Amino acid sequence: MSVFCALSNEQVEEIDNSKGCNFYNKGQVVFHEGNRTNGIYCINKGKVKLFQIGSEGKEQIIRFAKPGDVIGYRALLSEEPLSASASAIEDDTTICFIPRDQIFSMIAQNPNFNFKFLKMLSHELGEAAKIITDLAQKPVRERLAETLLILKDTFDMDEEKNIQVKLSREELANIVGTATESVIRLLSEFKKDKLIAVEGRNIKLLNIPGLTRVANVFE
Template structure:
């Protein structure tokens, strides 16, 4: 079910939203943005709070205004698997809505996160009438499929050390650095990083220590500083 333990706040105006140009709504018609502004509901989810649960039915889509979110899937062994990391401007819950299925993942706030909820009927109405928005959604779905294919290939072919290096670079690409220019701008537990890599927590802890020894990262609790990005990319075996 969708979480009801929310803090209601003033809704940002879609036309002037700071995340508009980085979202699928970047080319939506002004008239439809006005409709969304008038009908959406804006809420703040506290750190660790569930936005929606795997197995529940969608009643709309969620657009992240600010903050960070993880999507997790419960495996057959009962363990949580992180399948996506999201940030401001990203939209979630659309795949289940468009396919008419239940949510295949649970969305959880990684920090206090402000989210706009757009009702199903309004979102579908706009998709049917705004070709530009529909095209942006098609590009989003294609990009998601491409990333899934790459992840499956890497899980099958890359050793854990390379996958961990690549995940650290992916986290940097997603959330960037803090003001010092080297500290990843998100706090993830070792278990969460292991889930992203697809390995045991113990292996992640050991490899992070090796990365520190090899002067690629510095570790301070959940803070991870990337001090040699080029060497980390080489370890990840990424193509130039």
């Protein structure tokens, strides 16, 4: 349910005319933390990770974006520099750029679009608060289990329960906030406990209630 579903057909056309689309291969940077942005980016195809670089130079993945999602709106609306970098995590990722004025004029003209933005931002803020509490209170094992479940919800599973996103062990560690070695060890544990199956970067969720129990999530 993208923010753009609040637009009229004419407005969608207006955007289509002004926007510029770009292609990115895996690893290519969409934008850089600290820079200014003059519009927002809309993911058309592929997947993107948003991350900050911590004081020791380590990457912290803040969130992901998939087709229909927009990124860069936080910096645009707050008129601050970009708080995170974005890079493609799949080949052939296609991203459109919608310039600032377009966005601002549509927010001003279309109350629906405006409320969509308010809703999206405040929803994100709630998610961020949850993550903060988990990072502060849960041990690594629980956080990894929860991360797998969140990735499942974000990217879905195929018929064989494979999470539909491929991440390196290091990237998983950079979501969970732990060392790569810890992720490797815990994934083997989960595998031994028949909670998941692992084949390279493919992770199959064999026992979701079990994982939920490990993650200690009640909702």
